[in-house]
Amino acid sequence: MRQIRPDQLAAWLADDTQPAPLLLDVREPWEFQICHIGGSQLMPMSSVPARLAELERDRETVVICHHGGRSAQVCMFLAHQGFDKVINLAGGVAGWAAQVDPRMPQY
Numbered sequence: 001m002r003q004i005r006p007d008q009l010a011a012w013l014a015d016d017t018q019p020a021p022l023l024l025d026v027r028e029p030w031e032f033q034i035c036h037i038g039g040s041q042l043m044p045m046s047s048v049p050a051r052l053a054e055l056e057r058d059r060e061t062v063v064i065c066h067h068g069g070r071s072a073q074v075c076m077f078l079a080h081q082g083f084d085k086v087i088n089l090a091g092g093v094a095g096w097a098a099q100v101d102p103r104m105p106q107y
Helices: 006-014 029-034 049-054 069-080 092-099
Strands: 002-004 022-025 061-064 086-089
Touching (some): 002 006, 069 086, 086 092
Parallel strands (some): 022 061, 061 086
């Protein structure tokens, strides 16, 4: 499974020469309300199987959760469904807050 560190993702998002990835946040709505990375799309983990048609197989997709565990599971599920451009955000939003945006609320 491919992984990306928060600082690497921040650099990717800041690089206007590269297409931006889909930021797929698989946490629960209450978690997303507390904090999220700007531009991310909420799709709770339990809803992913029923919502596969909403995802683009040929688009780089960074999967995000709180610490990286749920997003890793979703990455594996998506890979088994034929999505080969999925990337797990190592450390999740907690890592993003620690490495990229220390003002982000944490829980």
